[in-house]
Amino acid sequence: MSQVLRFAPALGDWVRLHLVQGEAPSALVDAMQSQGMALAAAKAIVDAFCHALREGKALPVDHVVWQEASEALQVQRAFPMLARGPMLRVPGRDVRVLARVAPIDLAVLADVMDADECAALIDMARPRLRPSTLVDPLTGRDVVSAQRVSLGMFFRLEENALVARLDQRFAALMGLPVAHGEGLQVLHYPTGAGSSPHFDFLVPSNEANRASIARSGQRVRTMVTYLNDVPAGGETVFPALGCAVTPRRGHAVCFADCDAAGEPDPASLHASQAVESSHGADRSEKWVVTKWMRARPFQSAPA
Incomplete structure (x- = not known):
């Protein structure tokens, strides 16, 4: 089952800017929660931006499709893992x-x-x-x-x-x-x-x-x-x-x-x-x- 989560384009610009500047996704989720957004919704929005940036795809503008079983919207690691390799x-x-x-x-x-x-x-x-x-x-x-x-x-x-x-x-x-x-x-x-x-x-x-x-x-x-x-x-x-x-x-x-x-x-x-x-x-x-x-x-x- 999926649902459309809509948000103001200004919020999308804010999420994109802070992710590009290296801000931890968890920090953005915390900030969105502090403004009254539900945790699940905040995670879904931030996760969608993280996925798009990582895959080089178009960024969301004013909505994301929230599919609880979708691999694309699984909770991303809230901070970087150590780089792989020897x-x-x-x-x-x-x-x-x-x-x-x-x-x-x-x-x-x-x-x-x-x-x-x-x-x-x-x-x-x-x-x-x-x-x-x-x-x-x-x-x-x-x-x-x-x-x-x-x-x-x-x-x-x-x-x-x-x-x-x-x-x-x-x-x-x-x-x-x-x-x-x-x-x-x-x-x-x-x-x-x-x-x-x-x-x-x-x-x-x-x-x-x-x-x-x-x-x-x-x-x-x-x-x-x-x-x-x-x-x-x-x-x-x-x-x-x-x-x-x-x-x-x-x-x-x-x-x-x-x-x-x-x-x-x-x-x-x-x-x-x-x-x-x-x-x-x-x-x-x-x-x-x-x-x-x-x-x-x-x-x-x-x-």
């Missing part, structure tokens, strides 16, 4: 794909950063490290927690030449505009430190998270890049997927935090195994830089 090419760098894991669009990448970049980022981050925090799900406040025994800091988006280069590289790898990225977070795990299983998407259980989602959309993708080799321990573990990623300098694990419809995906649950001493060494450590991408351009909380 190599991801971004400006100035070829990044090898070592492994892919379904069903959350996860990939293990090599050559994301070189040794000099890793060392320089650690040197810049070290004097700014503070005890890492987690967002309290009830209050939305950042609190020091036993779930994450590490030190961390944030760079501002494109704060300096190296950070800008990495912000641009990571965004290109994840297929989203630089403006959708939060500032880089560097974490340092000393011997014995790790993190308990957690999600990177924001749970809308408190006002602070709801306000952040309203400003910038949900976190849709995470990239964790390892800045040093870890002799033992420190693996990034995905319990729901039954896999673990061994930290190697310059390598990264990149994964979707949301499913194809843009909804938080519980399969993205992950943890950092404790760093272990090895080969008679008294101490070891792990350094990582994390990049989170939002569904819409990131806006920090008002001061």
Whole structure:
């Protein structure tokens, strides 16, 4: 069964313009819902534009034919998947794909950063490290927690030449505009430190998270890049997927935090195994830089 969904041509122009500019389809659906349009109708309109742009066909003008069983109007992925193939090419760098894991669009990448970049980022981050925090799900406040025994800091988006280069590289790898990225977070795990299983998407259980989602959309993708080799321990573990990623300098694990419809995906649950001493060494450590991408351009909380 099908029905004709009519809309003002001005709405079609708005949808086309924002899609061409790289706006996430889910963000357009959210905006249309906020103006009183039903979710199913908003998705059908945006999906029709996505399909036409992808197939090089004529764009809708003032209506779409909504067929619930139509492959053409199935819900499209709300944000880009990682490019296919064994190599991801971004400006100035070829990044090898070592492994892919379904069903959350996860990939293990090599050559994301070189040794000099890793060392320089650690040197810049070290004097700014503070005890890492987690967002309290009830209050939305950042609190020091036993779930994450590490030190961390944030760079501002494109704060300096190296950070800008990495912000641009990571965004290109994840297929989203630089403006959708939060500032880089560097974490340092000393011997014995790790993190308990957690999600990177924001749970809308408190006002602070709801306000952040309203400003910038949900976190849709995470990239964790390892800045040093870890002799033992420190693996990034995905319990729901039954896999673990061994930290190697310059390598990264990149994964979707949301499913194809843009909804938080519980399969993205992950943890950092404790760093272990090895080969008679008294101490070891792990350094990582994390990049989170939002569904819409990131806006920090008002001061």
